[in-house]
Amino acid sequence: EAGVTQFPSHSVIEKGQTVTLRCDPISGHDNLYWYRRVMGKEIKFLLHFVKESKQDESGMPNNRFLAERTGGTYSTLKVQPAELEDSGVYFCASSQGWANEKLFFGSGTQLSVL
Amino acid sequence: AQSVTQLGSHVSVSEGALVLLRCNYSSSVPPYLFWYVQYPNQGLQLLLKYTTGATLVKGINGFEAEFKKSETSFHLTKPSAHMSDAAEYFCAVSGYNNNDMRFGAGTRLTVKP
Numbered sequence: 001e002a003g004v005t006q007f008p009s010h011s012v013i014e015k016g017q018t019v020t021l022r023c024d025p026i027s028g029h030d031n032l033y034w035y036r037r038v039m040g041k042e043i044k045f046l047l048h049f050v051k052e053s054k055q056d057e058s059g060m061p062n063n064r065f066l067a068e069r070t071g072g073t074y075s076t077l078k079v080q081p082a083e084l085e086d087s088g089v090y091f092c093a094s095s096q097g098w099a100n101e102k103l104f105f106g107s108g109t110q111l112s113v114l
Numbered sequence: 115a116q117s118v119t120q121l122g123s124h125v126s127v128s129e130g131a132l133v134l135l136r137c138n139y140s141s142s143v144p145p146y147l148f149w150y151v152q153y154p155n156q157g158l159q160l161l162l163k164y165t166t167g168a169t170l171v172k173g174i175n176g177f178e179a180e181f182k183k184s185e186t187s188f189h190l191t192k193p194s195a196h197m198s199d200a201a202e203y204f205c206a207v208s209g210y211n212n213n214d215m216r217f218g219a220g221t222r223l224t225v226k227p
Contacts, residue, residue, distance in 0.1 A: 004157060033212065040123070043158075043204065043217035056213045091157070098212045100146045100165065105157030 002026065006092050006106035014114050018080040021109045023092030025074070031055075031095045032075050033103065034067060038088035046090075049075060050098065061086075082113045116141045116207045120218035128226050133177075133192040135221045137205030140186065147188040148206040148215075149179055158204060164188065175199070200225045 005024045013019050025032045034046040046065070047057040051072035060067070064083070069075040079086050089108045095101040121136040139145055146165050150158040162173025169181040175198075179190045188205060202222045208215035 031212070035217075040219065042118070042219045045213065045215065048213050058213075093158075095212060100163075100208055100211060100215075102160050102163070103150075103158070103212065103215075105150075105152075105159070107155060107157045 004092055004094050004104050004106035006090075006109050008109060009107065010110045010112075012112045012114065013082055015084055016081045018078065019082055019111060021077045021079075021090050021092075021111070023075045023077070023106060025092070025094030026104055029094035029096055029104070030072065031098045031101070032069060033093045033095075034075070034077055035091040035093065036088050037091065037108075038085075043091065046077075048098070055098075079111075082111075084113050087111055087113045116145065116209055116214055116216045118205050118207050118216055118218040120203075120205050120221050122221055123219065124222050124224065126224040126226060127195045129197055130194050133190070133195045133199065133223065135190040135203050135205075135223065137179075137188045137190065137218060138186050139188060139205070139207040141207055141209060143209040146208045147179070147181060148208070149173065149177070149188075149190050150204045150206060150217075152202045152204065152220075154201070161190070161203075195223075195225045197225050197227065199223060 032049040037043045045059040048055045049069045066078045092106045093103040117140045148163045149161040164181045205218040
């Protein structure tokens with residue numbers, strides 16, 4: 001069974017550019033989460049999809065971040081325009097349920113904004 | 115609201131020695147507690163979790179953790195470290211659902227031969 005996959009694994013962009021991160025969850029997992037870890041600090045929640053609907057986006061930093069989940073399958077997280085403070089590792093996770101269910105994580109996208 | 119503090123961003127032990135990674139939590143509701151591990155170039159994997167019931171929880175790879183409500187702690191232990199245990203470990207706490215989950219800053223474990 002394929003796990004959660006994220007693309008790209010690394011991205012280096014300049015301030016002001018646009019970057020799109022992609023996450024493919026485990027097949028059949030309705031719940032998809034995005035997290036971010038900045039500079040070795042704690043992993044912070046960004047948002048949660050149930051199928052194609054945003055269940056909770058309270059962790060999104062600002063309106064430069066846009067997440068979508070077309071057809072309830074893969075998800076994208078777009079940062080436009082990118083700022084220096086957006087650098088970090090972006091993790092995607094999926095689960096079957098969302099009541100404290102086991103999360104399956106992707107290996108993350110390391111984003112560096114120069 | 116939930117929060118987690120992991121004491122020590124780096125821990126180094128010798129192979130065969132006891133592993134002790136510390137985690138203290140704060141929660142406004144009865145907590146669910148987790149330990150995740152991240153090996154190099156991989157995603158986080160669940161080691162173990164506490165929900166209700168027995169306070170000593172056994173996980174994969176010989177790890178265990180004990181929920182101590184009076185101390186608001188959920189420390190991770192392993193009696194004898196192995197080289198393959200070298201990784202970063204994250205403690206997490208949640209309340210009613212995964213959206214409440216809060217992670218600590220992580221502890222990087224180094225195992226010396």
